[in-house]
Amino acid sequence: EAAVTQSPRNKVAVTGGKVTLSCNQTNNHNNMYWYRQDTGHGLRLIHYSYGAGSTEKGDIPDGYKASRPSQENFSLILELATPSQTSVYFCASGGGVNTEVFFGKGTRLTVV
Amino acid sequence: AQSVTQPDARVTVSEGASLQLRCKYSYSGTPYLFWYVQYQRQGLQLLLKYYSGDPVVQGVNGFEAEFSKSDSSFHLRKASVHWSDSAVYFCAASGSNYQLIWGSGTKLIIKP
Numbered sequence: 206e207a208a209v210t211q212s213p214r215n216k217v218a219v220t221g222g223k224v225t226l227s228c229n230q231t232n233n234h235n236n237m238y239w240y241r242q243d244t245g246h247g248l249r250l251i252h253y254s255y256g257a258g259s260t261e262k263g264d265i266p267d268g269y270k271a272s273r274p275s276q277e278n279f280s281l282i283l284e285l286a287t288p289s290q291t292s293v294y295f296c297a298s299g300g301g302v303n304t305e306v307f308f309g310k311g312t313r314l315t316v317v
Numbered sequence: 318a319q320s321v322t323q324p325d326a327r328v329t330v331s332e333g334a335s336l337q338l339r340c341k342y343s344y345s346g347t348p349y350l351f352w353y354v355q356y357q358r359q360g361l362q363l364l365l366k367y368y369s370g371d372p373v374v375q376g377v378n379g380f381e382a383e384f385s386k387s388d389s390s391f392h393l394r395k396a397s398v399h400w401s402d403s404a405v406y407f408c409a410a411s412g413s414n415y416q417l418i419w420g421s422g423t424k425l426i427i428k429p
Contacts, residue, residue: 247422
């Protein structure tokens with residue numbers, strides 16, 4: 206069964222600290238995505254990737270970096286975390302434009 | 318610009334009643350359209366998708382959706398809701414670059 210695993214599931218970080226959110230997929234999908242979900246905004250795309258070594262900016266990339274070292278792994282990096290980045294982050298993978306996108310269970314990040 | 322609009326942030330229905338959740342899209346050409354469901358503190362799961370053919374598509378758990386090109390809509394329906402259908406429902410359309418364009422979500426509340 207298709208699986209997307211995010212770690213950690215919960216994280217408390219201090220303002221100005223570095224945060225790395227990890228995502229692993231066993232679907233062998235080329236495309237991977239990082240979203241954040243906030244009340245009133247639905248899902249907003251931060252970064253995405255077409256395959257190992259590629260990262261692309263989504264709709265709200267400022268303050269975030271992404272890394273795709275392999276087909277399976279896609280990380281989201283907050284170099285200098287701010288309280289405005291407190292949110293729930295979802296990783297997802299997909300095979301193509303008309304195929305299902307599979308989501309992880311989310312990471313709840315609180316920046317204090 | 319391509320967009321997906323879910324005009325109802327919250328819908329309340331009684332258990333056993335019928336349901337319609339509205340979705341309107343703005344897209345040049347024929348989009349791929351999706352409905353996803355998010356149960357509390359979970360990732361999103363695919364309910365159904367549409368690209369071509371019969372405008373009424375069947376999904377999991379008794380859900381169906383009807384595509385209307387003239388109305389630019391893709392409304393979700395269920396004949397009889399169950400308390401376990403309580404969740405947030407997202408409509409999405411395929412965009413360029415294998416990205417999905419998301420609606421803001423509709424929270425479904427089931428009254429006993």
